Amino acid sequence: MCGIVGFTGKQSAAPILLEGLSRLEYRGYDSAGLAVRDGTKNVEVVKAKGRLKGLAQKTDQGRAIAGSCGIGHTRWATHGEPSEENAHPHCSDDFNVVGVHNGIIENYQELKDKLRKKGYTFQSSTDTEVAIKLIDYYYKKYEGTPVDAINHSLIRIRGSYALAIMFKDYPGEIYVARKDSPMILGVENGESYLASDVPAILKYTRTVYYIGNLEMARLRPGEITFYNLDGDEITKEPVQIQWDAQAAEKAGFEHFMMKEIHEQPKAIADTLHSAVKDGRIDLSNLGLSEDRVRAVTGIHIVACGSAYHAGVAAQYVIEDLAKIPVRVELASEFRYRKPLLSPTDLVILISQSGETADTLAALRESKELGVPTLAIVNVVGSSIAREADSVFYTLAGPEIAVATTKAYSAQLIACYLLAMGFAQIRGYLHEEECSRMLSCLEALPDQILRLLDDRERIQWFASKFSNAKDIFFLGRGLDYAISLEGSLKMKEISYIHSEAYAAGELKHGTISLIEDGVLVVGMLTQQELYEKMISNMVEVKSRGAYLMGLTTCGNYSIEDTADFTVYIPKTDPHFAASLAVVPLQLMAYYVSLAKGLDVDKPRNLAKSVTVE
Numbered sequence: 001m002c003g004i005v006g007f008t009g010k011q012s013a014a015p016i017l018l019e020g021l022s023r024l025e026y027r028g029y030d031s032a033g034l035a036v037r038d039g040t041k042n043v044e045v046v047k048a049k050g051r052l053k054g055l056a057q058k059t060d061q062g063r064a065i066a067g068s069c070g071i072g073h074t075r076w077a078t079h080g081e082p083s084e085e086n087a088h089p090h091c092s093d094d095f096n097v098v099g100v101h102n103g104i105i106e107n108y109q110e111l112k113d114k115l116r117k118k119g120y121t122f123q124s125s126t127d128t129e130v131a132i133k134l135i136d137y138y139y140k141k142y143e144g145t146p147v148d149a150i151n152h153s154l155i156r157i158r159g160s161y162a163l164a165i166m167f168k169d170y171p172g173e174i175y176v177a178r179k180d181s182p183m184i185l186g187v188e189n190g191e192s193y194l195a196s197d198v199p200a201i202l203k204y205t206r207t208v209y210y211i212g213n214l215e216m217a218r219l220r221p222g223e224i225t226f227y228n229l230d231g232d233e234i235t236k237e238p239v240q241i242q243w244d245a246q247a248a249e250k251a252g253f254e255h256f257m258m259k260e261i262h263e264q265p266k267a268i269a270d271t272l273h274s275a276v277k278d279g280r281i282d283l284s285n286l287g288l289s290e291d292r293v294r295a296v297t298g299i300h301i302v303a304c305g306s307a308y309h310a311g312v313a314a315q316y317v318i319e320d321l322a323k324i325p326v327r328v329e330l331a332s333e334f335r336y337r338k339p340l341l342s343p344t345d346l347v348i349l350i351s352q353s354g355e356t357a358d359t360l361a362a363l364r365e366s367k368e369l370g371v372p373t374l375a376i377v378n379v380v381g382s383s384i385a386r387e388a389d390s391v392f393y394t395l396a397g398p399e400i401a402v403a404t405t406k407a408y409s410a411q412l413i414a415c416y417l418l419a420m421g422f423a424q425i426r427g428y429l430h431e432e433e434c435s436r437m438l439s440c441l442e443a444l445p446d447q448i449l450r451l452l453d454d455r456e457r458i459q460w461f462a463s464k465f466s467n468a469k470d471i472f473f474l475g476r477g478l479d480y481a482i483s484l485e486g487s488l489k490m491k492e493i494s495y496i497h498s499e500a501y502a503a504g505e506l507k508h509g510t511i512s513l514i515e516d517g518v519l520v521v522g523m524l525t526q527q528e529l530y531e532k533m534i535s536n537m538v539e540v541k542s543r544g545a546y547l548m549g550l551t552t553c554g555n556y557s558i559e560d561t562a563d564f565t566v567y568i569p570k571t572d573p574h575f576a577a578s579l580a581v582v583p584l585q586l587m588a589y590y591v592s593l594a595k596g597l598d599v600d601k602p603r604n605l606a607k608s609v610t611v612e
Contacts, residue, residue, distance in 0.1 A: 002102040003074040009191025013070035014062030020200035029074035030082035035089040036070035047087040073100035090129040092136035101128040103160035103181040174219040182355040190222035206241040210381040257401035265445030267406040270395035286390040303350035313481035314415035321423035331358035352407040354382020440572040447569040462590035474503040475523035486584030493592040503536040516544035524551040525576035
């Protein structure tokens, strides 16, 4: 949520800031702003409510603002409604300090009251303005350096933050500080960059630094200095981002979501091959010894959104193959129910960005309780990746569309490989059977390509239901996990009320919602549950539902019941989710397209939820 960019160097800053902000639009926002210094103590601040194009028009695409040092921001409203007054950047009363902020300052009202007593006035309803004026207060009170002022302020701030700040007395410099909200810094050719996510600066540099929690930094042109919270200098090693700038472009597709749907075969293959060497699963990079795996008595999978749905699918596969009890937890609830964890448990945290606030909090809670942690993340150097005991990187590359597709698919592959690897170590999966299952995994990319060839048929069907008010997804076992993700995709980008239910629960209330013309999508990829699912579909059809069935090739008897059927290639039943989810992604995409909606940036949603 929210986006931050910053630049100091030789070039004009404003066009670079606008370019960076445009690459962070997927994070979700309701207003935007820039602040640029022209090499003197003067600063120009421009803000606009709504989409970024409004800010671009106000500044003539950045050409109307002179200066080579600046910061920019796209805001997602938390404190105060969307407006120009509440948009960032915010300034001290005399423009001595100008800054932008991601996160939430929990004690902002208390600090605001104290600053008012010191003579400060406030023009916005935001917690960010409080932070900027607090920094200004300590800068003037102690007459120290920017680092001193920030340090004094952060000691008194409770909450999360990624701050980028400019001081009147240091016109070519930007100061940053971080706690729990993501921030990366980069250098290239005598210029320095900062951003809240990699795509914003990928066009300009692939040499980046990850600023740690409770750390600060000073950016000068081509030079970055890091500090701890005491103000002492610390050293950091740069990281080379392997993504290239073209990976974040649409490559001829109308939307990022469709591009990323088509990139799923590669994301699956790359993630698979990262842990399969010479035809064998190799989890040695995870740092989990075989003795440790054998000693695991329980697994807690903690995640949010689609990552949670990947965890639900993983629960079925891990328990069936590795015979380890698995509990899947919503990260937002994990801490508050005071989980009972054992040192012989393993907590697996799944997050595309590696910055999801609730998942990060669950990770820290687990570590405090002395429980080993394993992260499945897509972003190298992200907070969760750095703090977890072990990391399984999914190799999906940058994902720009808010509704995840390829990252979810890569998470499934990581979970399959963990299940199989654990099962082998614990003696439940013999080599011959493991080899057969690996062959099924190797076949998934080509099978997905075949499914994508059927997209025009799915588009035709989706157009018939673009005006639907309710859609229900039903499944049993692993098919229930698939239903959860299919339903989420539909509601995320089409704004149609959509629900997923375990089909066996129909008679416990859900069936009362079925009426003439309501679309029901039935999932039938688990052969042992096929007949029971057919019975459920007959039940809803008798009450007027229009039925779509999604099943594996060969189950042609479904056509006697369903009004429209999609077939997926045969695979091992444990892996059916990887194929079944593709038609559901396409269906959601085409319904949204038919409604003329913004597929990549649905309303009220952000790519990465970095605040609670």
